[in-house]
Amino acid sequence: MKYNPAKKIQDLEHFGEFGGVNPSITDSATYTFMQAGTMLDTFKGEAEGCFLYSRHWNPTNKYLADAMAAMEGTEAGWVTASGMGAITCAILQVVNAGDHIVSSMTTYGGTFAFLHNWLQKFNIEVSFVDITDLDAVKAAIKPNTKLIYTETMTNPLLQISDVPELSKIAKSNNCKLMVDNTFTPMIFTPAQLGADIVVYSLTKFVNGKNDCVAGAICGSAEYINSLIDVNDGTSMLLGPVLDPLRSSSILKNLYTLHIRMKQHSKNAEYLSAKFKEIGLKVGYPGLAEHKGYELMKSMMNEDFGFGGMITIDMETSEKANQLMELMEEKGVGYLAVSLGYFKTLFSCSGKSTSSEVPKEIQEKMGMSEGLVRFSVGLDNDIENTFDVISECIKEIK
Numbered sequence: 001m002k003y004n005p006a007k008k009i010q011d012l013e014h015f016g017e018f019g020g021v022n023p024s025i026t027d028s029a030t031y032t033f034m035q036a037g038t039m040l041d042t043f044k045g046e047a048e049g050c051f052l053y054s055r056h057w058n059p060t061n062k063y064l065a066d067a068m069a070a071m072e073g074t075e076a077g078w079v080t081a082s083g084m085g086a087i088t089c090a091i092l093q094v095v096n097a098g099d100h101i102v103s104s105m106t107t108y109g110g111t112f113a114f115l116h117n118w119l120q121k122f123n124i125e126v127s128f129v130d131i132t133d134l135d136a137v138k139a140a141i142k143p144n145t146k147l148i149y150t151e152t153m154t155n156p157l158l159q160i161s162d163v164p165e166l167s168k169i170a171k172s173n174n175c176k177l178m179v180d181n182t183f184t185p186m187i188f189t190p191a192q193l194g195a196d197i198v199v200y201s202l203t204k205f206v207n208g209k210n211d212c213v214a215g216a217i218c219g220s221a222e223y224i225n226s227l228i229d230v231n232d233g234t235s236m237l238l239g240p241v242l243d244p245l246r247s248s249s250i251l252k253n254l255y256t257l258h259i260r261m262k263q264h265s266k267n268a269e270y271l272s273a274k275f276k277e278i279g280l281k282v283g284y285p286g287l288a289e290h291k292g293y294e295l296m297k298s299m300m301n302e303d304f305g306f307g308g309m310i311t312i313d314m315e316t317s318e319k320a321n322q323l324m325e326l327m328e329e330k331g332v333g334y335l336a337v338s339l340g341y342f343k344t345l346f347s348c349s350g351k352s353t354s355s356e357v358p359k360e361i362q363e364k365m366g367m368s369e370g371l372v373r374f375s376v377g378l379d380n381d382i383e384n385t386f387d388v389i390s391e392c393i394k395e396i397k
């Protein structure tokens with residue numbers, strides 16, 4: 001048994017004000033003090049258990065942040081109003097103007113746009129590499145490199161990042177390794193494999209209900225405190241704070257995450273094997289021929305499977321669109337971006353969640369214009385779902 005994130009969540013105990021089994025929701029922006037001196041100490045981060053103002057800390061957000069840190073096995077966590085809020089604050093806290101970042105070429109399109117287009121404003125240079133090519137990562141490091149950035153399972157190509165090896169490269173070059181684990185909560189615990197900072201879009205599998213956007217940052221206590229420093233903390237000063245009412249509902253959903261991940265994985269394992277059987281070009285890290293299969297096995301926590309994400313390459317965007325429209329019509333799921341929902345969602349990555357990535361870079365990373373990304377749902381009868389999908393495939397001209 002490696003790390004057991006599900007047990008960490010199961011063991012959490014936090015009660016509401018009147019002994020409620022769920023913690024009370026603190027919907028206050030500000031907090032009173034009996035002594036002025038304690039307020040000053042709280043400003044300086046020296047008053048344990050005191051709250052000052054909800055952009056800095058809110059008790060309900062702290063329950064969720066602590067739960068995320070427990071799941072990841074990090075000293076601390078912080079929650080944000082979106083995954084992008086987490087990613088941008090986490091990165092901006094590590095790098096300064098003139099620094100350099102080495103990033104996976106394949107990341108979520110919004111992250112790519114931030115790294116590729118936005119950071120230029122501050123003269124922060126980013127080198128994009130094939131993250132599975134460790135020699136390329138090493139070769140891209142420069143004296144001013146402060147960060148290696150990747151996704152444990154990349155969006156949308158489902159490549160597997162070798163977190164232990166990337167961590168060694170980061171350490172030997174005195175920079176940080178930051179990993180987005182949005183696709184694979186429970187399955188991977190990147191901080192246990194050597195990542196310094198783990199970021200999440202909680203919008204996806206962690207919350208699992210598609211009723212809000214949210215994010216999280218997990219790392220050392222020193223790093224999390226630096227993010228909320230009143231003088232120069234990026235989260236404190238840019239202010240992407242999560243609403244405590246949302247924190248409360250996400251925390252309750254976190255308790256069922258392990259069961260959902262198992263079912264997402266079980267269904268995706270079934271569908272990917274069947275897709276392969278009927279001759280589709282399928283990408284799934286749980287298939288032995290996937291380039292990252294052995295690596296994934298060596299890094300994953302037992303019990304949670306290979307995840308709920310699959311790609312199939314329909315070669316042209318016309319065929320991809322036909323398939324998706326048919327699947328929606330016949331009730332397989334929804335033609336929608338995002339992932340980690342109880343219904344199956346599908347989108348054509350190149351024209352949606354990776355549309356920020358220029359065509360020539362899409363080609364360089366090997367993303368076909370007909371790539372359909374599936375976030376496989378929690379269907380109880382996945383055999384029937386497959387039958388319907390295969391009927392749709394037969395209808396494609």
Ligand code: PLP
Nearest residue numbers: 082083084108155182201203213
């Ligand atoms: N990280 C990954 C891997 C994603 O797929 C997404 C969104 O699709 C994000 C981050 C951004 O998260 P959010 O939409 O919650 O800001």
